[in-house]
Amino acid sequence: MILTPSVPYSDRMPSRPPDGDDSRQPGPSPSPRDLIRIDHLRKVFGDGTPNELLALDDVSCSIQEGDFVSIVGPSGCGKSTLLRILAGLLDYSDGSVTLDGAPVQGTRRDIGVVFQNPVLLPWRTILDNVLLPAEVLGLDMNAARVRARALLAMVRLEGFENRLPSQLSGGMQQRASIARALLHDPRILLMDEPFGALDAMTREQMNLELQRIWTESRKTIVLITHSIPEAVFLGDVVLVMTARPGALRRVVPIDLPRPRTMALTATPEFGERAQEIRAFFNHAGSFD
Template structure:
């Protein structure tokens, strides 16, 4: 479904230094797969996601979706943002309908579809509210509804639950699982939480920093549906996997520290 080969991307930071975010990264995502992208901060996982979204141009390599190379943002993909990125002046319905409006869907149709999704996300009764009047969890439900409204083949999620409190995060994770298990869109989900990566993903793509690439693909052998009854059993496979991922991440952090201190000043 999504095929990424040899993807490299360098930035120039404020001081004019070149920073390598991605170096020869490769990744395949299967149709209907829920893939979580996990890695230490600064490993380029968000950059990789934004490359797939077509928001960030890359230096070399290819990204193909169903064999077609991507050229900028497209209707086959929709993104959910960490900071929600809702229009503060637009009502819940208008925010959910925003993508449809940009795609030229007629007013009556886009409002109907937006209202349905608002109800699906448990926000019925809040249609006319402004984002500033909603809690963080509700705002992200609007963000998810907006992405689903355009019926994308691929849902790209950039640490979508990173800005909400722990309890809200649990609720949102369960809601997302239920939604995914019902509709089975292809999802690429960036997170810095081992628990979240294991809870949600079919596979966890573990990224390393310097070079920014996928270091390991870890299959998550947890039965679905995982949404019911407060999520899967958190002992057994779940505990083993999160422990393993943390071991790997800690190694990466330590390597990083040695490289830093070992380098001449």
């Protein structure tokens, strides 16, 4: 896990545009260690139709192996679009997205995705839900079962393997969906507002859990969230997106020590980072 990338984010992508220039795009400079590179990415829905919509415009950034990257932005700014493109679930119109130097085309085994809704199959037990990717990918089921049980223990669902989803709380269901996303041992975990449907207390608990899971599993995580405190609490860096057409407008490195505790959120250091992001949105006039 790289807590402090040897090439700091601030060198690769300026955290602040020069005074008075809020329109400047963070532009990456080439680095051989980049795991994910997004260059001048553009996404137009309904190209050439009367309903044509520019969802992402000239998005560029790079992510290194082991990073925890939070992406925060207002509703409708293209966060899910960006994540679906990264996951290979959606084509893009222009620019490039590469993983280890190879273009992302279609879904890949080295990526796991967690959505806002856990989407567990209600008739299958928790264990069988977690095993689903092994069936789809044709993995060795005995080995997958051992791994599924270990992952369920990691997300603290030991003893719930044979329960049905309806017998678990929302937070427990989301933990099961994280275990499912990790079953095939992907290098990258993409998470789209995974805790958006949870109450505030459960959400804090899940933030702590996710930090622990990241530390134990050593994955590269890209977390999309509406919540500035969540983005700051979890991220090595927060990428700030602006309203449609979505663009990455600011990179805020979060150089706070780990493991982070909830007490950290009450410190001036934490407040300063959150305020920097909040002030940016207030200035840009867009946040919900």
